[in-house]
Amino acid sequence: MSHISPIIGIEVHVELTTKSKMFCGCPADHFGKSPNTQTCPVCLGLPGTLPVPNQQAIEDTIKIGLALNCEVNENTHFDRKQYFYPDLPKGYQISQYDQPLCKDGFLTLDSGKKIRLLRVHLEEDTGKLTHRVIPSAVEGSLSGKVSLIDFNRSGVPLVEIVSQPDLASTAEAKEYLKKIHAIVRELGVTSADMEKGQMRLEPTVNLDINGHFTPLVELKNINSFNFATQAIDYEIERQLAEFEKTGLEKQGSNKSTRGYDSVKKTTFPQRQKEEAKDYRYFPEPDIPPLVISPTVVEEIRKNLPQLPQAIIGELIALGVKPADAQIVSGDQQAVKVIKTHRDLDQAKLASLIVNKKIDLSADIKPQFARLTQIGETDTAKLAPVIDRVLTENPKIVADYKKGKLTVLGFLIGQVRRTAKDADAKTVSALLVEKLK
Amino acid sequence: MNKQIHELSVVELIRGLEDRHFSSVEIVKHYLDRINRYNSELNAFLYVNEDAIKQAEKIDKEIANGNKKPLLGIPLAVKDNFLTVGLPTTASSLVLKGYYPQFESTVTKRLLSAGAIILGKTNMDAWAHGSSTETSQYGPTLNPWNLGHLPGGSSGGSAAAVAAQLVPVAIGSETAGSVRQPAAWCGVTGFKPTYGRVSRYGVIAMASSTDSPGPIARNVEDAALVISAIAGADPYDATSSSKEVEKYHQLLKRKNLKGIKIALVKEYLLPTMRTEVKTLIHNAVKHLESLGAKVEEISLLDPKYAIGVYTVVMRSEVSSNLARFDGIRYGNGREMFGDEAKRRIMLGTYTLSAGYYEAYYKKAVAVRTKIVSEFENTFKEYDAYIGAVSPGPALKLGATKNEPMFGEMQDILVEPSSLAGLTGAGVPCGFVDGLPIGLQITGNQFEETKILDIAHLYQQTTEFNKFPEKYQK
Numbered sequence: 001m002s003h004i005s006p007i008i009g010i011e012v013h014v015e016l017t018t019k020s021k022m023f024c025g026c027p028a029d030h031f032g033k034s035p036n037t038q039t040c041p042v043c044l045g046l047p048g049t050l051p052v053p054n055q056q057a058i059e060d061t062i063k064i065g066l067a068l069n070c071e072v073n074e075n076t077h078f079d080r081k082q083y084f085y086p087d088l089p090k091g092y093q094i095s096q097y098d099q100p101l102c103k104d105g106f107l108t109l110d111s112g113k114k115i116r117l118l119r120v121h122l123e124e125d126t127g128k129l130t131h132r133v134i135p136s137a138v139e140g141s142l143s144g145k146v147s148l149i150d151f152n153r154s155g156v157p158l159v160e161i162v163s164q165p166d167l168a169s170t171a172e173a174k175e176y177l178k179k180i181h182a183i184v185r186e187l188g189v190t191s192a193d194m195e196k197g198q199m200r201l202e203p204t205v206n207l208d209i210n211g212h213f214t215p216l217v218e219l220k221n222i223n224s225f226n227f228a229t230q231a232i233d234y235e236i237e238r239q240l241a242e243f244e245k246t247g248l249e250k251q252g253s254n255k256s257t258r259g260y261d262s263v264k265k266t267t268f269p270q271r272q273k274e275e276a277k278d279y280r281y282f283p284e285p286d287i288p289p290l291v292i293s294p295t296v297v298e299e300i301r302k303n304l305p306q307l308p309q310a311i312i313g314e315l316i317a318l319g320v321k322p323a324d325a326q327i328v329s330g331d332q333q334a335v336k337v338i339k340t341h342r343d344l345d346q347a348k349l350a351s352l353i354v355n356k357k358i359d360l361s362a363d364i365k366p367q368f369a370r371l372t373q374i375g376e377t378d379t380a381k382l383a384p385v386i387d388r389v390l391t392e393n394p395k396i397v398a399d400y401k402k403g404k405l406t407v408l409g410f411l412i413g414q415v416r417r418t419a420k421d422a423d424a425k426t427v428s429a430l431l432v433e434k435l436k
Numbered sequence: 437m438n439k440q441i442h443e444l445s446v447v448e449l450i451r452g453l454e455d456r457h458f459s460s461v462e463i464v465k466h467y468l469d470r471i472n473r474y475n476s477e478l479n480a481f482l483y484v485n486e487d488a489i490k491q492a493e494k495i496d497k498e499i500a501n502g503n504k505k506p507l508l509g510i511p512l513a514v515k516d517n518f519l520t521v522g523l524p525t526t527a528s529s530l531v532l533k534g535y536y537p538q539f540e541s542t543v544t545k546r547l548l549s550a551g552a553i554i555l556g557k558t559n560m561d562a563w564a565h566g567s568s569t570e571t572s573q574y575g576p577t578l579n580p581w582n583l584g585h586l587p588g589g590s591s592g593g594s595a596a597a598v599a600a601q602l603v604p605v606a607i608g609s610e611t612a613g614s615v616r617q618p619a620a621w622c623g624v625t626g627f628k629p630t631y632g633r634v635s636r637y638g639v640i641a642m643a644s645s646t647d648s649p650g651p652i653a654r655n656v657e658d659a660a661l662v663i664s665a666i667a668g669a670d671p672y673d674a675t676s677s678s679k680e681v682e683k684y685h686q687l688l689k690r691k692n693l694k695g696i697k698i699a700l701v702k703e704y705l706l707p708t709m710r711t712e713v714k715t716l717i718h719n720a721v722k723h724l725e726s727l728g729a730k731v732e733e734i735s736l737l738d739p740k741y742a743i744g745v746y747t748v749v750m751r752s753e754v755s756s757n758l759a760r761f762d763g764i765r766y767g768n769g770r771e772m773f774g775d776e777a778k779r780r781i782m783l784g785t786y787t788l789s790a791g792y793y794e795a796y797y798k799k800a801v802a803v804r805t806k807i808v809s810e811f812e813n814t815f816k817e818y819d820a821y822i823g824a825v826s827p828g829p830a831l832k833l834g835a836t837k838n839e840p841m842f843g844e845m846q847d848i849l850v851e852p853s854s855l856a857g858l859t860g861a862g863v864p865c866g867f868v869d870g871l872p873i874g875l876q877i878t879g880n881q882f883e884e885t886k887i888l889d890i891a892h893l894y895q896q897t898t899e900f901n902k903f904p905e906k907y908q909k
Contacts, residue, residue, distance in 0.1 A: 048637065
């Protein structure tokens with residue numbers, strides 16, 4: 001009936017795994033730590049405290065920016081983003097507004113499509129709120145509904161990677177996210193462990209329906225790729241249905257925020273998104289403007305590790321199957337093994353590694369030889385075993401010959417009871433040959 | 437020695453301690469007595485350190501052991517916006533009533549490690565919002581020269597305490613005039629270091645981009661001694677400068693001002709200014725010339741523009757800095773904010789708001805850049821510029837009523853220098869209506885030594901450095 005095309009942009013938040021927090025000396029690693037044990041006056045926002053930026057976090061952000069083909073701003077600064085929330089003890093978050101550390105990058109999908117990146121900036125994480133019901137009251141203590149605040153996360157360095165709305169399908173969104181995840185991990189700046197909340201995803205979705213645009217919806221704080229794709233899928237359906245019912249189109253003021261319920265697999269409305277202008281951004285006067293010299297940027301660029309995309313390309317050039325290249329690219333040791341064994345069939349070697357037949361910590365060549373020669377040397381060894389199994393199971397053989405091909409599995413099993421390390425495929429081929 | 441303890445400067449007290457003329461305990465007791473006697477009428481101190489005598493006893497042992505530290509055994513007072521462990525810190529606000537800090541401010545930490553004893557916390561305009569100490573939520577401080585008048589502010593308690601000789605030296609903080617203006621109104625010496633010369637860590641922020649802690653002292657030499665002790669890079673303050681700190685008090689060597697070029701800013705002799713004040717400034721010019729300085733009249737941007745810029749920048753920063761007092765922490769709700777703080781929060785929120793940011797904050801920042809470059813040019817040719825600190829002498833109690841721009845009007849002549857982060861001294865240069873008038877000698881960033889040296893010579897060769905009769909005994 002009509003042309004419907006999703007328009008998706010994604011904000012990815014990545015917690016850096018620096019030693020200390022963004023603006024103080026407290027440890028940045030907060031996962032599973034007892035609440036409020038990793039705090040100090042600075043990250044509690046007490047009066048009189050001042051932020052001192054973490055050099056490593058700034059360098060790590062530049063690394064991410066460079067890996068995503070961004071331009072590094074020579075002149076940059078922090079800004080205060082002001083809003084009231086109980087997990088924000090200063091009443092503002094130190095972030096970056098008009099001069100992010102990195103801007104105007106891109107990431108290339110496998111299809112060759114370039115997803116433009118608006119910016120990569122550095123900010124501080126907030127504290128963590130837990131809403132609980134305390135059932136039975138000890139006299140004089142809290143009971144009923146309470147909100148508890150843990151400031152261990154307050155001030156942890158957080159990098160925000162913002163894409164342009166260039167993603168046109170859920171599949172593209174998922175690929176984009178997986179690539180970002182692989183890159184930041186390869187850079188060694190974060191573990192990006194989704195389960196620990198070290199990587200949080202915020203897709204913004206709307207639809208182009210024959211040139212009519214549905215209102216923007218920002219999906220907040222999603223912590224898995226699957227939830228992100230499910231949420232986007234749901235939004236696409238929901239927005240389409242809503243548009244058909246109401247005909248409501250995108251305006252400057254009707255952007256909304258929704259959460260994702262992973263149990264019901266639906267999105268639900270959250271507080272109305274405040275417009276950027278309401279945050280009353282202004283330059284953080286407690287931190288002098290940063291000047292990032294081109295020589296520093298070049299130094300960082302020189303020391304960047306090879307990134308997944310480049311590794312995959314290199315492996316494919318060696319003859320490795322694209323699917324295998326994709327899988328091993330995240331494993332530095334495997335990549336090294338494949339690249340250094342130029343005298344072997346590298347495609348086959350990669351495939352053996354993917355299928356976990358090779359012990360990377362042991363000598364590679366004998367393993368490779370054994371696994372690849374099995375077809376020839378073992379045919380002779382297997383022949384008597386196969387003959388015996390066929391003689392011992394006349395009924396099964398008869399069934400097979402009548403066309404009940406599924407019994408082949410049983411026969412393979414029988415053979416492999418004797419020839420324990422025989423390859424199933426080889427055995428199967430030999431059996432089929434014999435049974436002709 | 438035939439002078440009483442409270443008539444001695446810090447430098448003289450140190451000599452007296454070294455020569456065993458008196459002990460630190462004696463000095464502390466002497467001042468505690470005076471605080472007991474006079475503070476109820478002046479309201480200069482909010483809190484007095486109960487442990488001061490015990491601390492002095494310890495220090496006397498150190499002195500006996502031959503320990504040497506720059507301020508060993510010297511009691512001093514600290515403005516109530518410096519965090520002091522064990523002493524309440526409220527910034528004269530009710531929002532922070534009963535607040536005991538978890539850590540020591542860098543300034544007081546350095547003073548303590550230099551051997552000083554904090555005698556107490558002094559009254560101020562609440563949150564440092566004002567130039568009268570009348571916005572304090574613990575009652576105003578009175579001017580020791582005339583109890584019907586204001587001491588100035590926001591460091592009014594510190595200035596009054598030094599003027600009434602309740603303490604030999606006190607620490608204030610200046611965002612724009614808050615050290616120099618109360619010092620001028622109370623007839624004592626105020627010194628504002630370059631922005632970033634003294635750490636702001638542990639000072640309850642007013643306007644982060646101009647806040648500068650500084651001493652209020654009996655004379656320039658004492659101010660220089662204290663600055664030497666508190667200045668220097670601080671790993672906890674990213675805006676602090678790593679430039680080397682000089683021993684300023686040992687560098688006050690000028691016997692004349694030959695080779696020194698001083699600018700008299702025409703626009704700072706405001707048309708509304710009383711003739712008597714202008715006369716005192718012209719007298720100061722003559723005196724500086726008689727010391728060998730070359731003084732020339734120059735023209736700078738009308739200071740009224742600095743008021744505009746400062747009002748917008750400072751209110752914007754204030755609205756942000758006070759956001760943490762959201763009623764969730766610190767025990768007291770937002771309804772405890774006084775009217776002045778509320779006005780500043782509202783105005784600052786407005787100037788940062790959508791659509792107004794460009795019109796106000798951004799424009800203010802642009803004009804600020806112009807002010808800075810104008811000063812840069814001035815200091816290419818001149819070593820310092822001079823003018824009055826404040827347009828007139830101390831105003832009467834209640835003068836701030838219905839005057840929301842009171843502070844700006846009293847600080848108009850020092851606000852440009854604060855916006856540019858300059859350093860400047862304020863020293864007494866005469867009296868009008870029996871109330872002291874202050875002369876500002878202002879120099880380029882990090883020219884502390886030069887400015888202190890000129891101010892010191894001026895003070896040494898003039899007769900205006902006096903204390904009110906009433907508190908001589």
